Amino acid sequence: MNQPLNPQRRPAIGMGALFAATLKRDLKLSLRRKSELVNPLIFFLMVITLFPLGVSPEPGFLAELAPGVIWVAALLATLLSMDSLFRTDFDDGSLEQLLLSPQPVMLVVCAKVLAHWMLTGLALTLVAPLISVMLFLPAEGVPGLMLSLLLGTPTLSLVGAIGAALTVGLKRGGVLISLLVLPLYIPVLIFGTGAVQAAVTGLPLDGYLALLGALLALGTVLAPLAIGAALRISVSG
Amino acid sequence: MNQPLNPQRRPAIGMGALFAATLKRDLKLSLRRKSELVNPLIFFLMVITLFPLGVSPEPGFLAELAPGVIWVAALLATLLSMDSLFRTDFDDGSLEQLLLSPQPVMLVVCAKVLAHWMLTGLALTLVAPLISVMLFLPAEGVPGLMLSLLLGTPTLSLVGAIGAALTVGLKRGGVLISLLVLPLYIPVLIFGTGAVQAAVTGLPLDGYLALLGALLALGTVLAPLAIGAALRISVSG
Amino acid sequence: MSFNSFTEFLSMGGHGLYVWLSYALGLAVILLNLVAPLMERSRLVAQLKRRLQRENQSP
């Protein structure tokens, strides 16, 4: 029943199909356990809950804290979910199959990162207004918060994926990844909170957003290359 | 070369030996990757670093934040490292062997939790003075901080282990565990920060410490039971 | 009767939005808790029946 072996084939099409298939597969993997879908969100909500409990429930104080706390929580939520991005693929051998595919690895990697972002960064952006209410962030700050999250979180996913790719070959990378990735997250954190604080105080925030956009552009161009290379190295070791 | 099969053996000794062996084994497993040893600490330090960056570098503001932030970071550091407590054992079949041992499971579980605590809670307690300096916590608060961490973090490890045991059979429990465990952590957080704040303002803190001690006592008595039961349930599914 | 007219009843002394929103939510939650199990039941019964028929046919 096998097709005759034909040395002259390999259609050049199929790149878009592969991207779509991988995106669908990764979303499906996350959605299959329904809990997986809501969990980065719930984690986000909980970190938000811990702050009033741990620090102080006073609205004024919380409002001052809010931009920083929301961004730190977004950062931690991304980081927490990052480790599993390639690990399950590595453990069950899917990663080997992926690296042995004749298609460019970058393509699959981009789709995986996009799927990850949709379930963390995008989801976080969408619940940001709710969080703002809970932390008493002034209403003027909310659009700035959402815009900065929208521009900043994809960078977090991209950079996190580099760390995930580098540590995937290690037996237990769970916490090591934070060590690698957190320093790289700091610019995003600074510009992100800067944007929100500017929005709250009514200052212009285009500067911050432009910087976040620039980081994102840089990340989109360079990160997939780095991730692909890191994966090959991790698997070959 | 096998020993003759002897139906009347099973020495009653060996409980202490098993506890010690498991403790040694788990510590060894963590120390073997040198990165693992420092990582909960580094994570802790980094969360601490993110706050001045994300929120505000003003000493006065930071000092006010400090008790809460330190406790929230301790909580997250514990939570982050919790998932791997039983997962690797489950994946490679060691957990099955453990449950099939004629020795009481609780014993092994206690040793594992103790090992986990030594590398997270205890380590965090020891670096707490450094952190206090970084966040400008007044010097009067430091003994209170250390005492409260010393009494509170074992409870975090014990309760977290229940969550880890419940989710170990799942394909991806990484985030589910936070959902299960964080609500249970809230009393520790509240009493812990309460103790530090009392210490800073010079109020008596024995009440808080007594409460943390009571939680720890309750946890030590009940959690091992729950963990043992949860492990049997998870493996049987 | 603590209201004199229907419009007064609707406005609830300026708090109409809040009161009616609450009651709408309350109704929604109650209905959800009734409709969900009922729909689940019809789905389940249909599914179990289908399987039973399949099992009765196949052997």
Add this chain to the structure above:
Amino acid sequence: MSQTMLKVENLFCERDDRVLFDQLSFEVDGGEIVQIEGANGSGKTTLLRILSGLSRNYEGEIYWQGEPIEKVREEFRAELLYFGHQPGVKALLTPEENLHWYCALHASLDPARVQEALEQVGLRGFEDVPCHTLSAGQHRRVSLARLYLSDARLWILDEPFTAIDKRGVAAKEALIGRHVAQGGSVILTTHQDLQGSGAVRSINLDRQGERG
């Protein structure tokens, strides 16, 4: 001594609405090898996990030396060696450390004999490298070394020969032969033919499901 060790009565198990076995009854005596046969997915692993007490998703009765197994769990575990699809070897520890921990779990075993057992399974020279640098077969051999250490009377082995080379398989079969000669019992599954382990009774699960 050919006293009945394990007795199974009317065992029923289904997974995902598929009946794996129904009204399955058999006995395992001392000095007997029982091979559970069946195609992939026929329920061999499920059965072995139920017998060993790992899984409780079943209906029916299991007796250990005449007592319902629920009552004598502790004694039963002391007499049991279970070898599953996952070998229970920690990748970060060395073979020696792995077996030492196993000895601690079973207080009656003597840690001094670990070296000898490792030699028997051909891991000499690999005693102190971490197990994740071992090959697939060597990895499983670490766990098989437990067979040389054990003093349990009932061995439950789920595909013990997977990834083991031919000389290794022959050695393991000889060991199983010795165990039953001493009055122990073995319940095992394997897709390879058993050679030279003496009389083997087989239980086939293939048509079990349809009966129910």
Add this chain to the structure above:
Amino acid sequence: MSQTMLKVENLFCERDDRVLFDQLSFEVDGGEIVQIEGANGSGKTTLLRILSGLSRNYEGEIYWQGEPIEKVREEFRAELLYFGHQPGVKALLTPEENLHWYCALHASLDPARVQEALEQVGLRGFEDVPCHTLSAGQHRRVSLARLYLSDARLWILDEPFTAIDKRGVAAKEALIGRHVAQGGSVILTTHQDLQGSGAVRSINLDRQGERG
């Protein structure tokens, strides 16, 4: 067509200061089955991973159809099917979804034939249950279904028969026979005897290490 597919010259590999093979040279022609033999830990998996391009920890030359393999990676990958110790099956996806993704990775494969392939490996009725509820053998069968889909000329199979029952092994052997009859090549390892796959050339790694 018995043109040389893969040519290996003076391959050298060591792991942890232990030389696994040295000056290993061989060729694999179209229509040929090459079995890599050796005891556990002799370096079979290491060799196959080097040949497939997953591992680059080696010295020596490998040529694919006369070209150094570094130069023709892309073309080589399009002609390669690799089956490793880890089958590359996602536990949360169904067998069907797993194979569909594999088809997306290899653009020349036709997703419409996935059903047929699953049927061939005996997974009919299991197409849409998540793979983690499958038995050990069924799990590997999902990955083996790739053999029925593939149009690659070189198959590299690392212990493909692990956990597969006897009927399954016979079917897989027949398939391998058909593949070589069509001019494809197969490099495989297995600790079981190959039966009825026609002429098999074997390369033994056992004494390779000592030579170096």
Add this chain to the structure above:
Amino acid sequence: MVEKKKWLPRWFYQLASPRWCYQICGKLLPGFAVAALILLLGGIVWALLFAPADYQQGNSFRIIYLHVPSAILAQSCYMMMAVAGAIGLIWKMKVADMVAKSCAPIGATMAVLALLTGAIWGKPTWGSWWVWDARLTSMLILLFLYLGVMALNSAIESESTAAQASAVLSLVGLVNIPIIKYSVDWWNTLHQPATFTLTERPAMPAEMWVPLLMMVVGFYCFFAVSLMLRLRNEILRRERRAGWVRDLLLSK
């Protein structure tokens, strides 16, 4: 496989029989449904039309007739879930597992309703949708506990395993609920001046608390209805292999 113990009353074993439970639920359902309907309708009409407005809060006070019953129900539902889970764990009683599983979504929706009505009520009364008050916080945590139990339940494939695991979790949560309540109360009184005390109940006139009582009882009846509906589904699903379920299905 229920071990018979002499000191347990007979109905306890009957409860253990899914079939008996299914039938008794079928019999009780109409009664509870009618009671719930009458009480809720009467309560709502009374609450909206006849109860006097509060002298301070005006008509926004009418939200209490949804808020308090849902808050009370959310708490008692958790108790019931944990107790049922414990019975399932100890006596291996399938029906108890099913009751526990059916409780969770009802309790969670009630907690949501209490939170939402509370938030809506807070806006006109306190001028803010949310404050970090002790009671609000412990309600939020209760919702998280529910979500945790439900997530765990849905994440585990095997039904009996899922039931046991969620039972363990809800028991752990049950031990913790008083601790949470206590700690949160204390935390709040330490930090925040008691601007908004929920506990000091204004001495209510009867025309205010009678409809409230009706609503509370009505909510309990409604809870019983919803629980029994879910329980019957659950019994059908888990007992689908039993002969009586087959007969039941075929007779339809």
